[in-house]
Amino acid sequence: MVHSPADPLSVSLAIALGANLGDPVATFTAVRPQLEAELRAWAVAPLQLSWSPRFLTQPVGGPPGQPPYLNAVLLARLAAASLPGERWPDPTRLLARLLQLEATFGRERRERWGPRRLDLDLLWCGPFTCGSPELELPHPRLGERAFVLAPLAAIDPDLPLPVAPTGTPLTASAGLAALPRAALEPPPLVLPGEPGWPEGP
Numbered sequence: 001m002v003h004s005p006a007d008p009l010s011v012s013l014a015i016a017l018g019a020n021l022g023d024p025v026a027t028f029t030a031v032r033p034q035l036e037a038e039l040r041a042w043a044v045a046p047l048q049l050s051w052s053p054r055f056l057t058q059p060v061g062g063p064p065g066q067p068p069y070l071n072a073v074l075l076a077r078l079a080a081a082s083l084p085g086e087r088w089p090d091p092t093r094l095l096a097r098l099l100q101l102e103a104t105f106g107r108e109r110r111e112r113w114g115p116r117r118l119d120l121d122l123l124w125c126g127p128f129t130c131g132s133p134e135l136e137l138p139h140p141r142l143g144e145r146a147f148v149l150a151p152l153a154a155i156d157p158d159l160p161l162p163v164a165p166t167g168t169p170l171t172a173s174a175g176l177a178a179l180p181r182a183a184l185e186p187p188p189l190v191l192p193g194e195p196g197w198p199e200g201p
């Protein structure tokens, strides 16, 4: 893992949630406080959390005939100055917590991109870059996925996305607008807020 120079992304992290088996709405409502608690326990330093609305999305990849997905994103901003010694906690420890939460909610791995009760993907984690199969950061497919970009753009259209060092800076809304037509057909459908998930359109 390598630390890159300070920028707005270097003080934030984002986690994508997905589910298309069981009762995804109930799963999201139940996992939300648990994910917040896991994140705060891992980070030690204070966090400012922003949840996206929930989106109903068409399955991308995997076996045909899957149910639609429920998707959302959690964005966390850290006050870098409040980190102990200004050092980030280890992202592999956060991934371990995410995998454990998936297991708690009955996640089973059968086939690539197969249907699942809960998927938690670490999209980026501050300044870390990492290319091992166990942990890739930033997530290599985040810029291709409407089910990730639409929730990010709903939190903040001007949110910069992590790109390769030589890449042009791209915001969440620009990334969404740049997707090929097929990736937006049908477009993600934003759900109204409700108790347990107040964020809506």
Ligand SMILES: Nc1ncnc2c1ncn2[C@@H]1O[C@H](COP(=O)(O)OP(=O)(O)OP(=O)(O)O)[C@@H](O)[C@H]1O
Pocket: 095, 099, 109, 112, 113, 114, 119, 120, 121, 122, 123, 132, 133, 134, 135, 136, 137, 138, 139, 141
């Ligand atoms: N950024 C990341 N976030 C979550 N898991 C990751 C990440 N990078 C690598 N992995 C590894 O990927 C493994 C398989 O994850 P999973 O089956 O959830 O993939 P997926 O969500 O179906 O596919 P995709 O990676 O395209 O989103 C995990 O066991 C984990 O170790």
Ligand SMILES: Nc1nc2c(c(=O)[nH]1)N=C(CO)CN2
Pocket: 017, 018, 019, 057, 058, 059, 060, 061, 062, 069, 071, 113, 119, 121, 147
């Ligand atoms: N609509 C949708 N499609 C997917 C999703 C997802 O969360 N939503 N997750 C995948 C693997 O991470 C593969 N395909």
